[in-house]
Amino acid sequence: MLCLSSVLVEPASTKENNCLNAAKACNLNDTCKKYRSAYINPCTSRVSASEACNKRKCHKALRQFFDKVPTKYSYGMLFCSCPAGDQTACAERRRQTIVPVCSYEDKDTPNCLSLQNACKTNYICRSRLADFISNCQPEARSISGCLRENYADCLLSYSGLIGTVMTPNYVRSLGISLSPWCDCSNSGNSKPDCEKFAEFFTNNRCLRNAIQAFGNGTDVGVWQPQPPIQPTAAEPSITHRFKERTSSALDALTDMIKLHLDDDSYHICGTLQAQKLVSNQTVDTGVCKNHQLEDSSNSNAVARSSPAKLHLHLSSMLFTLAFGLMPIALTQ
Numbered sequence: 001m002l003c004l005s006s007v008l009v010e011p012a013s014t015k016e017n018n019c020l021n022a023a024k025a026c027n028l029n030d031t032c033k034k035y036r037s038a039y040i041n042p043c044t045s046r047v048s049a050s051e052a053c054n055k056r057k058c059h060k061a062l063r064q065f066f067d068k069v070p071t072k073y074s075y076g077m078l079f080c081s082c083p084a085g086d087q088t089a090c091a092e093r094r095r096q097t098i099v100p101v102c103s104y105e106d107k108d109t110p111n112c113l114s115l116q117n118a119c120k121t122n123y124i125c126r127s128r129l130a131d132f133i134s135n136c137q138p139e140a141r142s143i144s145g146c147l148r149e150n151y152a153d154c155l156l157s158y159s160g161l162i163g164t165v166m167t168p169n170y171v172r173s174l175g176i177s178l179s180p181w182c183d184c185s186n187s188g189n190s191k192p193d194c195e196k197f198a199e200f201f202t203n204n205r206c207l208r209n210a211i212q213a214f215g216n217g218t219d220v221g222v223w224q225p226q227p228p229i230q231p232t233a234a235e236p237s238i239t240h241r242f243k244e245r246t247s248s249a250l251d252a253l254t255d256m257i258k259l260h261l262d263d264d265s266y267h268i269c270g271t272l273q274a275q276k277l278v279s280n281q282t283v284d285t286g287v288c289k290n291h292q293l294e295d296s297s298n299s300n301a302v303a304r305s306s307p308a309k310l311h312l313h314l315s316s317m318l319f320t321l322a323f324g325l326m327p328i329a330l331t332q
Helices: 002-016 018-027 030-044 055-068 071-078 084-098 112-120 123-135 151-161 188-202 205-216 238-258 264-279 307-331
Strands: 168-170 178-180
Touching: 018 030, 018 071, 018 084, 030 055, 030 071, 071 084, 071 151, 084 168, 112 123, 112 188, 123 151, 151 205, 178 188
Parallel strands: none
Antiparallel strands: 168 178
């Protein structure tokens, strides 16, 4: 009877821990189990007395995991919701998903602006950070909390950062709090810029809402990709409405510029999003996607443009931006 009692009690405990259930579901799926094992091994194997692991191999294996495993399983482990009754154990399991002792933590904590500069020297990290900035841009006046109104793109671009020098993770606290392994100490006069960049992770309403929506299975309409907005006929009050939308878009664009992201892709992606919001026109933002890894073959991998292709598109995109904003100037 004691054995039967313990068996009956166990499911009740694990049922509350959604992150534990997600890990079990991964082990029951051949693809998820294969690629999870592929990153667990290099991320937990000590190289020497001074090195806990081979971080480069760990990062590469993590990128493969999130590129090739169906999001049902990879997101289930990364974005699982933790109920109030089991917050501590559940949240810690979620935090341990990417083996942070190897993939996330380091001996020293760099300044966030220094980490950003290091990221920009690598084309994979640079393009994925630009994608994250574009797709997880918060908007206070949006119901979803996102400028693009698309949780799927935000979560995809966030997971794309895992396995780069800008790898983010949950910090040890209740609730959803995320950050790269960096801080803003020793920032000098650049401290406001550093804090602005850090808060894009730690205090991002769009990202937080997207994670909560996936974990809770809510806001399905926002989770699904939205259809293009069709142009509407001009109305008597169109000038006033354009001014309001212009203000909203420029506020969002100003926030991105204040992050001091100097690469062209940061600015053009943010500008295109603002133009789409202002002019109510469909704009091709495919160039804002990440660069595709040479070993990515699964449909979950983002179609990423090469740096050369990105710059080839810049002139035509700027023309599109100028042309799209022309009606606004004419109506004012």
